[in-house]
Amino acid sequence: PALDGWLQTQGGAKDLDSLLKARYPTAHATCQQPYHGHPVRVLEAQSEGVSFTSLEHAVEADALVVLRPKLSLVEKATALVRAFHYAGRPYDFNFDFATDAELVCTELVYKAYEPASAFTGLKLPLVEVLGRKTLPANEIVRHFDSTFGTPAQQFEFVLFLDGDERTRKATDAPLAAFRESWKRPKWHVVSQTLPKLK
Numbered sequence: 657p658a659l660d661g662w663l664q665t666q667g668g669a670k671d672l673d674s675l676l677k678a679r680y681p682t683a684h685a686t687c688q689q690p691y692h693g694h695p696v697r698v699l700e701a702q703s704e705g706v707s708f709t710s711l712e713h714a715v716e717a718d719a720l721v722v723l724r725p726k727l728s729l730v731e732k733a734t735a736l737v738r739a740f741h742y743a744g745r746p747y748d749f750n751f752d753f754a755t756d757a758e759l760v761c762t763e764l765v766y767k768a769y770e771p772a773s774a775f776t777g778l779k780l781p782l783v784e785v786l787g788r789k790t791l792p793a794n795e796i797v798r799h800f801d802s803t804f805g806t807p808a809q810q811f812e813f814v815l816f817l818d819g820d821e822r823t824r825k826a827t828d829a830p831l832a833a834f835r836e837s838w839k840r841p842k843w844h845v846v847s848q849t850l851p852k853l854k
Contacts, residue, residue, distance in 0.1 A: 658729065662733065666737075684740075686743065687699070694712045695710060696709065696710060698713070699739050699740070699764070700761060701742075701759045703747050705747050718819040719826065720817040720819075721813075721815065721817075722815040723796075724811060726812055727776060734775055735769050735777070738767065738769075742756065746758045748763060750788075762790075762793055762796065763791065766780055778810050794838045797834070797835075816830070818834075818837070
């Protein structure tokens with residue numbers, strides 16, 4: 657019911673898909689096309705820009721975590737509409753969060769969920785890197801760990817698949833392993849392939 661009421665305030669769309677189609681017709685048409693033979697399920701900023709991709713493509717990584725924002729359905733829908741606004745923009749190789757003409761991966765999440773009037777959103781802490789405010793993915797993990805179990809916790813933990821470079825497999829890892837993962841050394845994945853010293 658709350659989502660229906662919100663849709664009425666957004667021009668009376670019958671559902672979220674209709675709203676996205678009406679507001680962002682080009683992006684909506686793009687997200688209906690398969691991505692390398694798979695259905696589109698993800699909007700992400702990658703080197704090709706802010707693009708619609710498949711889940712199969714998005715999970716090709718050393719590790720994968722699924723976190724669910726502790727927000728209402730209306731706020732999640734609002735964030736999705738905001739994310740569609742950035743579809744097609746180029747990738748930000750300067751990692752500059754001060755502008756949104758180009759976006760880096762975490763910047764898309766940051767901008768989509770940025771708190772505003774009548775929008776709680778997510779309060780994700782920016783850190784300074786080489787003189788610029790930015791949000792490394794590891795900082796999101798650090799923030800999750802430091803706020804876990806407190807009223808400031810903004811995400812629910814869903815899944816952590818931790819990759820092992822030696823076996824080239826990912827295994828289901830517990831919450832505790834995810835919470836510790838931000839402390840890993842920078843070259844963690846590379847070090848997995850090096851021979852052990854005796």
